[in-house]
Amino acid sequence: MYRAFLIKYAEIGIKGKNRFIFENILKRNIANALAKLRDGYEISKEQGRVFIECPEGFDYDDTIEALQHVFGVAGICPVYVIDNIEFENLKKGVGDYVEQAYPDKNFTFKVEARRADKSYPVTSPEICAKTGAHLLDRFPEMKVNVHDPDVEFMVEVRNRGYVYSEVIPGPQGMPVGSSGKAMLLLSGGIDSPVAGWMIAKRGVTIDAVYFHAPPYTSERAKQKVVDLAKIVSRYAGPIRLHVVNFTDIQLYIYEQCPHEELTIIMRRYMMRIAEAIAEKRGCQALITGESIGQVASQTVESLLTTNAVCKLPVFRPVIGFDKQDIVEISQKIGAFETSIQPFEDCCTIFVAKHPVTKPILSVIEKSEKKLSEKIDELVEKALETVEVINVRW
Amino acid sequence: MECYLDNAATTKPSEAVIDEMLKVLRTDFGNPSSKHRMGLDAEKYIRNTTEALAEALKCKPSEIILTSGGTESNNQALIGGALANRRAGTHIISTAFEHAAVYKPLEFLESQGFTVDYVGVDRMGHLDLDELKEKLKKDTVIVSVMLVNNEVGAVQDIEAVSKLVKSNNPATLLHVDAIQAFGKMKIIPAKQGIDMLSISGHKLRGPKGSGALYVRSGAKVKPYIYGGGQQHDMRSGTENVPAIAGFGVAVKDASSHLEEHRRSMFACKAALIARVLKLEGTHVNAVPGETLGYFEKAEPIAASGEYAGIPENIRKSLETTAPHIVSVSFDGIDRSEVLLHALEEEGVYVSSGSACSSNHPGLSGSLKAIGVEKELLNSTLRFSFSFDSTIDEVDYAGAALQKLLPVLRRFRVK
Numbered sequence: 009m010y011r012a013f014l015i016k017y018a019e020i021g022i023k024g025k026n027r028f029i030f031e032n033i034l035k036r037n038i039a040n041a042l043a044k045l046r047d048g049y050e051i052s053k054e055q056g057r058v059f060i061e062c063p064e065g066f067d068y069d070d071t072i073e074a075l076q077h078v079f080g081v082a083g084i085c086p087v088y089v090i091d092n093i094e095f096e097n098l099k100k101g102v103g104d105y106v107e108q109a110y111p112d113k114n115f116t117f118k119v120e121a122r123r124a125d126k127s128y129p130v131t132s133p134e135i136c137a138k139t140g141a142h143l144l145d146r147f148p149e150m151k152v153n154v155h156d157p158d159v160e161f162m163v164e165v166r167n168r169g170y171v172y173s174e175v176i177p178g179p180q181g182m183p184v185g186s187s188g189k190a191m192l193l194l195s196g197g198i199d200s201p202v203a204g205w206m207i208a209k210r211g212v213t214i215d216a217v218y219f220h221a222p223p224y225t226s227e228r229a230k231q232k233v234v235d236l237a238k239i240v241s242r243y244a245g246p247i248r249l250h251v252v253n254f255t256d257i258q259l260y261i262y263e264q265c266p267h268e269e270l271t272i273i274m275r276r277y278m279m280r281i282a283e284a285i286a287e288k289r290g291c292q293a294l295i296t297g298e299s300i301g302q303v304a305s306q307t308v309e310s311l312l313t314t315n316a317v318c319k320l321p322v323f324r325p326v327i328g329f330d331k332q333d334i335v336e337i338s339q340k341i342g343a344f345e346t347s348i349q350p351f352e353d354c355c356t357i358f359v360a361k362h363p364v365t366k367p368i369l370s371v372i373e374k375s376e377k378k379l380s381e382k383i384d385e386l387v388e389k390a391l392e393t394v395e396v397i398n399v400r401w
Numbered sequence: 402m403e404c405y406l407d408n409a410a411t412t413k414p415s416e417a418v419i420d421e422m423l424k425v426l427r428t429d430f431g432n433p434s435s436k437h438r439m440g441l442d443a444e445k446y447i448r449n450t451t452e453a454l455a456e457a458l459k460c461k462p463s464e465i466i467l468t469s470g471g472t473e474s475n476n477q478a479l480i481g482g483a484l485a486n487r488r489a490g491t492h493i494i495s496t497a498f499e500h501a502a503v504y505k506p507l508e509f510l511e512s513q514g515f516t517v518d519y520v521g522v523d524r525m526g527h528l529d530l531d532e533l534k535e536k537l538k539k540d541t542v543i544v545s546v547m548l549v550n551n552e553v554g555a556v557q558d559i560e561a562v563s564k565l566v567k568s569n570n571p572a573t574l575l576h577v578d579a580i581q582a583f584g585k586m587k588i589i590p591a592k593q594g595i596d597m598l599s600i601s602g603h604k605l606r607g608p609k610g611s612g613a614l615y616v617r618s619g620a621k622v623k624p625y626i627y628g629g630g631q632q633h634d635m636r637s638g639t640e641n642v643p644a645i646a647g648f649g650v651a652v653k654d655a656s657s658h659l660e661e662h663r664r665s666m667f668a669c670k671a672a673l674i675a676r677v678l679k680l681e682g683t684h685v686n687a688v689p690g691e692t693l694g695y696f697e698k699a700e701p702i703a704a705s706g707e708y709a710g711i712p713e714n715i716r717k718s719l720e721t722t723a724p725h726i727v728s729v730s731f732d733g734i735d736r737s738e739v740l741l742h743a744l745e746e747e748g749v750y751v752s753s754g755s756a757c758s759s760n761h762p763g764l765s766g767s768l769k770a771i772g773v774e775k776e777l778l779n780s781t782l783r784f785s786f787s788f789d790s791t792i793d794e795v796d797y798a799g800a801a802l803q804k805l806l807p808v809l810r811r812f813r814v815k
Contacts, residue, residue: 224739
């Protein structure tokens with residue numbers, strides 16, 4: 009019964025003179041998401057909304073689902089279309105819509121109307137009043153309530169008539185591509201995909217880096233990270249995943265540095281390498297899934313120590329979240345089942361029984377001096393041998 | 402070099418098997434139940450495979466049910482056997498180191514009111530016959546014993562088991578999981594006192610999705626898949642003719658070349674044990690001590706033909722184990738999976754525990770059952786051969802181990 013969709017967006021609406029830039033990106037992102045379903049969607053923007061039609065027909069559920077993965081979409085309204093807009097027919101069309109969309113007519117309502125074409129012979133207030141009267145005649149159980157109706161029917165008259173009343177929530181946020189680019193440190197866990205999703209939701213384009221340590225981490229662990237990147241990419245758009253072979257660096261740190269400092273020093277090198285790739289790729293920030301106190305390397309002292317090697321800002325969107333809060337988002341975005349597959353990642357091998365929880369920057373820096381002989385060469389080699397996987401939904 | 406030594410997980414289908422399957426898929430695609438000629442043509446493959454199995458097992462074709470593989474065969478035997486004999490009793494006995502395809506259906510039967518007792522095994526993986534004797538009851542309806550253990554290659558003395566079971570109560574059904582055994586050793590159910598025997602096609606260079614269950618005529622077993630009444634009402638569902646056809650070719654090859662295959666696999670096993678025992682900190686599981694003592698000192702075995710040169714008593718002793726499975730534990734390897742992936746990078750494919758169970762984070766059940774030390778449970782790999790495995794592959798794998806072990810031992814969890 010629905011032949012079109014009207015997309016509402018929230019935050020873009022309050023932008024000033026830049027608004028058209030955001031709208032154009034949103035329109036492009038919607039077009040990309042829908043193009044995966046089929047050809048022939050027509051997307052137009054007008055007066056603070058985006059309008060989607062597909063004259064050749066579409067699958068309703070697939071279209072809604074695709075739109076629910078486009079950041080910037082605040083609400084999706086399925087639209088009933090009336091081809092003949094002669095007023096008697098328009099009224100009847102609204103009635104037909106109500107007939108089909110609301111099997112139970114026991115509710116209060118209100119009609120709102122808009123004319124795009126001011127030469128239409130009936131004014132907007134008249135459309136409201138007369139259509140309302142028509143509905144009351146046709147469906148005696150329905151009652152009018154103009155202040156707090158259960159259902160609000162929007163009637164728009166252009167070259168055709170459009171009626172809608174339902175608003176399906178979208179993912180909110182800003183369209184991806186509207187605010188810069190950042191490099192996500194993606195592990196196989198629960199937190200980092202959520203962190204990437206949250207930053208993408210603010211309109212940021214995402215690149216990702218994964219530290220692979222064969223033979224200590226398996227191909228399946230790597231595949232899991234690719235799968236997670238794919239889940240994030242459904243919202244964030246195509247992701248360039250950089251796979252760094254980290255084994256030699258990790259083993260070198262293991263041999264040279266105090267064992268309880270292994271994790272913290274390893275993480276400092278991960279940040280350095282991520283930053284180097286980020287700069288090469290034109291990213292303006294790093295993203296991690298760190299959350300205060302979750303593990304030894306995420307105490308405030310540890311965060312200070314790892315942060316010290318970075319010049320770029322490091323976004324940690326889940327920093328103040330409890331694990332349960334992160335799990336809820338992970339489940340919502342469909343990453344959780346993948347995240348909990350039991351494959352070792354490079355952070356879980358060689359972990360000391362009692363790693364430092366309150367590292368002192370100067371002490372760690374002193375330990376790192378023991379790496380001076382070979383570390384630059386190893387980092388260089390890791391950067392040269394990065395494997396790039398283009399991930400898209 | 403690519404060196405596939407995980408043949409207990411699955412084998413590479415032979416060219417003859419593939420050709421036969423393609424022929425069925427391309428030409429003889431009829432439904433064997435159809436009344437027209439196309440149906441008859443398809444049915445011939447089923448008859449061929451059933452007859453090949455009957456010939457190999459020296460049984461009647463009517464005693465063979467074709468299944469989707471070992472797991473289905475075990476489920477059919479245990480669940481079908483238990484349900485059919487429920488009135489005679491609800492007691493079942495099995496061993497402490499069965500495959501999940503046996504102990505999971507047994508767990509299900511426990512939830513349905515059956516009681517299951519498990520008999521322990523010794524260091525060689527041999528069933529404790531005294532314990533079995535003690536546990537047998539008058540109302541024991543099924544005893545299920547694995548002929549060749551999938552993780553360590555231990556072989557059970559099935560005749561001895563059968564004698565005990567039948568002298569306690571002739572009506573008790575003896576089920577044998579022969580998934581790792583069929584095609585690797587001679588099995589004659591009637592002679593060995595076996596009532597039900599599970600077989601898998603893809604362990605002997607046949608296709609996945611093929612298998613069989615032998616059920617002695619007269620043994621009471623209920624079907625557990627109902628429908629169109631195929632296979633004498635015992636296993637409904639349109640037969641997987643391409644897989645059955647390929648399975649038949651594999652069965653014929655395996656049974657007509659049994660001795661030759663055994664010799665070539667034992668040669669690989671001897672060569673691998675000899676190589677591995679020269680490396681420091683290695684332990685070969687479930688192989689008799691005198692044999693290991695010999696191989697520790699023996700010259701490397703360079704060709705398949707040299708197997709015959711090994712003293713007869715050593716060969717005899719080695720041949721009490723399965724020809725295709727070698728389980729090795731390594732000192733100083735915290736997680737066998739790391740060694741597995743390191744070998745993988747060298748092109749050597751093996752298994753940690755058994756591939757079927759290595760998705761579980763839990764430790765190997767079989768290794769624990771045969772008393773492997775706690776610290777070695779997670780440090781054990783399984784190498785397994787098929788008819789096409791070569792001494793060159795064994796040498797290559799041995800060299801890879803020699804190279805990798807010292808490297809991996811440098812890095813341990815402290």
